[in-house]
Amino acid sequence: xxxxxxxxxxxxxxxxxxxxxxxxxxxxxxxxxxxxxxxxxxxxxxxxxxxxxxxxxxxxxxxxxxxxxxxxxxxxxxxxxxxxxxxxxxxxxxxxxxxxxxxxxxxxxxxxxxxxxxxxxxxxxxxxxxxxxxxxxxxxxxxxxxxxxxxxxxxxxxxxxxxxxxxxxxxxxxxxxxxxxxxxxxxxxxxxxxxxxxxxxxxxxxxxxxxxxxxxxxxxxxxxxxxxxxxxxxxxxxxxxxxxxxxxxxxxxxxxxxxxxxxxxxxxxxxxxxxxxxxxxxxxxxxxxxxxxxxxxxxxxxxxxxxxxxxxxxxxxxxxxxxxxxxxxxxxxxxxxxxxxxxxxxxxxxxxxxxxxxxxxxxxxxxx
Amino acid sequence: xxxxxxxxxxxxxxxxxxxxxxxxxxxxxxxxxxxxxxxxxxxxxxxxxxxxxxxxxxxxxxxxxxxxxxxxxxxxxxxxxxxxxxxxxxxxxxxxxxxxxxxxxxxxxxxxxxxxxxxxxxxxxxxxxxxxxxxxxxxxxxxxxxxxxxxxxxxxxxxxxxxxxxxxxxxxxxxxxxxxxxxxxxxxxxxxxxxxxxxxxxxxxxxxxxxxxxxxxxxxxxxxxxxxxxxxxxxxxxxxxxxxxxxxxxxxxxxxxxxxxxxxxxxxxxxxxxxxxxxxxxxxxxxxxxxxxxxxxxxxxxxxxxxxx
Ligand SMILES: Nc1ncnc2c1ncn2[C@@H]1O[C@H](COP(=O)(O)OP(=O)(O)OP(=O)(O)O)[C@@H](O)[C@H]1O
Ligand SMILES: [Mg+2]
Numbered sequence: 217x218x219x220x221x222x223x224x225x226x227x228x229x230x231x232x233x234x235x236x237x238x239x240x241x242x243x244x245x246x247x248x249x250x251x252x253x254x255x256x257x258x259x260x261x262x263x264x265x266x267x268x269x270x271x272x273x274x275x276x277x278x279x280x281x282x283x284x285x286x287x288x289x290x291x292x293x294x295x296x297x298x299x300x301x302x303x304x305x306x307x308x309x310x311x312x313x314x315x316x317x318x319x320x321x322x323x324x325x326x327x328x329x330x331x332x333x334x335x336x337x338x339x340x341x342x343x344x345x346x347x348x349x350x351x352x353x354x355x356x357x358x359x360x361x362x363x364x365x366x367x368x369x370x371x372x373x374x375x376x377x378x379x380x381x382x383x384x385x386x387x388x389x390x391x392x393x394x395x396x397x398x399x400x401x402x403x404x405x406x407x408x409x410x411x412x413x414x415x416x417x418x419x420x421x422x423x424x425x426x427x428x429x430x431x432x433x434x435x436x437x438x439x440x441x442x443x444x445x446x447x448x449x450x451x452x453x454x455x456x457x458x459x460x461x462x463x464x465x466x467x468x469x470x471x472x473x474x475x476x477x478x479x480x481x482x483x484x485x486x487x488x489x490x491x492x493x494x495x496x497x498x499x500x501x502x503x504x505x506x507x508x509x510x511x512x513x514x515x516x517x518x519x520x521x522x523x524x525x526x527x528x529x530x531x532x533x534x535x536x537x538x539x540x541x542x543x544x545x546x547x548x549x550x551x552x553x554x555x556x557x558x559x560x561x562x563x564x565x566x567x568x569x570x571x572x573x574x575x576x577x578x579x580x581x582x583x584x
Numbered sequence: 585x586x587x588x589x590x591x592x593x594x595x596x597x598x599x600x601x602x603x604x605x606x607x608x609x610x611x612x613x614x615x616x617x618x619x620x621x622x623x624x625x626x627x628x629x630x631x632x633x634x635x636x637x638x639x640x641x642x643x644x645x646x647x648x649x650x651x652x653x654x655x656x657x658x659x660x661x662x663x664x665x666x667x668x669x670x671x672x673x674x675x676x677x678x679x680x681x682x683x684x685x686x687x688x689x690x691x692x693x694x695x696x697x698x699x700x701x702x703x704x705x706x707x708x709x710x711x712x713x714x715x716x717x718x719x720x721x722x723x724x725x726x727x728x729x730x731x732x733x734x735x736x737x738x739x740x741x742x743x744x745x746x747x748x749x750x751x752x753x754x755x756x757x758x759x760x761x762x763x764x765x766x767x768x769x770x771x772x773x774x775x776x777x778x779x780x781x782x783x784x785x786x787x788x789x790x791x792x793x794x795x796x797x798x799x800x801x802x803x804x805x806x807x808x809x810x811x812x813x814x815x816x817x818x819x820x821x822x823x824x825x826x827x828x829x830x831x832x833x834x835x836x837x838x839x840x841x842x843x844x845x846x847x848x849x850x851x852x853x854x855x856x857x858x859x860x861x862x863x864x865x866x867x868x869x870x871x872x873x874x875x876x877x878x879x880x881x882x883x884x885x886x887x888x889x890x891x892x893x
Contacts, residue, residue, distance in 0.1 A: 271791060292797040304788035308810045317806075318796040369796050 220248030220405035221282035221372040228277035237263045239429045252408045254416040255426030261409045269298045297371035299379045303362040305350040312346030318369035336364040356387045373405045413453045425449045445488035450502040452582035457545045459501040482516040483573035498578040505548040513567030520565045628863035650864030676845035680828035683766045687774040699782030726836035733761035757839035765833040774819035781815030814890035
């Protein structure tokens with residue numbers, strides 16, 4: 217199997233008429249990496265993938281695969297294989313013919329193709345199913361056939377366009393692990409598209425978070441989760457509580473924010489915003505539900521609020537509190553078996569560690 | 585037992601009254617529009633051509649006379665076979681096949697283009713424009729073609745202007761006008777079934793094949809055509825059946841020396857007033873056409889059931 221090659225997007229713009237679907241995308245993907253584009257529906261993920269696979273020519277910018285400029289090369293000339301959002305298996309061909317279509321194109325003999333199909337069917341744990349039609353397979357099996365078909369072409373880069381979105385939750389979680397395993401086994405570069413942040417975080421080496429054609433942040437799972445670059449990333453990746461306010465003091469990578477409802481609070485400045493925040497700026501501070509704990513702490517990191525609701529989820533509780541402008545603050549606590557329930561309307565104090573909060577210039581949040 | 589199940593389910597889904605009405609209409613269609621006319625033709629074809637007074641009399645018995653006539657010619661003829669009529673028959677079948685194939689070749693790219701450019705306003709307009717000529721009567725269209733292909737028609741005029749020819753070319757006697765007319769008469773029956781199936785083909789399948797390096801020819805051979813096969817088959821069936829059975833176009837556009845088999849049938853009914861003979865000729869054409877269609881469907885592995893889709 218070929219080893220992975222780098223993929224570089226240099227200043228890519230993609231326009232449909234006046235509509236800008238992708239704006240100034242600069243992405244460097246290392247060979248053998250599992251790279252994800254994560255973003256809400258319609259943000260331009262498929263469009264970027266089509267530019268990489270060659271179905272679409274960017275209005276501006278260059279696509280480099282393995283250091284080679286792909287300008288003017290069609291999808292059949294690029295070392296990529298695309299797995300479509302709807303898989304696009306050929307319904308009238310048997311499974312083994314589907315899998316080895318790329319060899320048929322190159323003129324391989326039927327015996328050779330059969331042999332290769334059997335190897336790949338073993339790899340995707342569907343031995344002996346080659347003579348079925350795709351319609352005779354389950355959703356997860358079709359999924360695996362689509363992967364085998366793409367891998368059979370021995371691409372240097374595998375492009376996957378939300379291939380798990382049609383599956384039910386259980387199967388999706390199972391396929392995540394399986395995809396990751398396959399990627400590590402074959403060692404080629406995977407570019408994966410999803411709007412599911414859980415999927416992106418569990419599988420990827422790196423994630424690019426996109427919003428309406430713009431890439432807000434590129435980094436590993438920890439970076440986008442713990443150190444989001446923009447309010448959009450902070451609110452789109454995982455759950456987050458937002459506190460709006462004005463910066464009142466800055467000290468190195470820490471800031472004090474006069475929040476609209478909870479007084480002055482202390483927070484770390486997110487790395488991407490260090491040096492860009494000034495006293496008096498409108499800012500947003502984010503604290504994750506699991507970073508909040510009951511009980512007062514330091515005065516500059518303690519909040520009081522009324523309990524709106526409490527949900528018991530077995531291993532944890534979610535406590536919802538009255539927050540900013542009608543939005544609720546969520547607090548997640550592990551169930552230690554000793555904790556008393558809180559009554560609705562009770563006022564509680566809770567606190568966080570300033571190292572676990574991030575503040576950044578105010579901006580758009582992801583819509584729920 | 586499967587049949588009664590179908591019926592009881594049909595009545596359950598549609599209610600007793602509606603079910604009965606629908607059932608009655610279908611039965612009416614089958615019996616009065618399909619079975620009775622064909623059966624009476626079949627019956628006719630095995631009888632003697634008798635004056636009205638003798639119908640039902642002792643001479644009115646079944647005979648193979650009419651079929652023998654098509655094969656052997658009249659009693660006591662010098663030739664062993666009825667070469668004239670048989671030649672017309674064979675030529676009609678072959679020409680209808682040629683027209684069918686010509687239409688297929690013309691329509692496939694068009695159907696592909698229309699079907700894959702997914703319902704933009706321009707494409708819809710194109711489709712409507714294709715239908716407009718069919719608002720005009722078939723015979724009128726045939727005459728229009730005759731004028732266009734005539735000695736002083738547009739085509740000859742243009743070719744002479746361009747200096748390609750200096751004498752008008754006789755398109756009528758060369759049967760070119762006939763083929764054009766037949767092709768034109770039924771071209772939409774080829775186009776629409778193909779357009780419908782190709783439109784239902786997922787574009788991603790074409791792109792997937794292209795992504796895996798397939799050439800355009802292979803994409804069509806392995807992906808588009810297999811998917812479009814039922815549409816192609818139903819289009820070809822209709823065009824072939826209707827061309828073989830056409831009358832207006834051959835009457836108007838046919839050359840003086842070439843007869844269409846349907847014209848023979850027409851002559852038997854209308855000129856020589858030998859209805860049983862005409863019926864026999866018509867039955868032979870029908871059976872031959874059906875046999876040919878079924879044979880080709882067998883060869884190309886098309887199921888009857890797929891065609892209705
Ligand atoms: N061929 C096109 N012509 C015009 N606009 C297009 C075209 N293709 C995509 N767009 C627009 O570009 C934007 C991005 O589309 P894209 O398919 O890349 O979204 P996506 O992120 O893949 O969304 P999803 O998660 O729903 O698949 C959308 O607003 C879409 O309407
Ligand atoms: Mg998409």
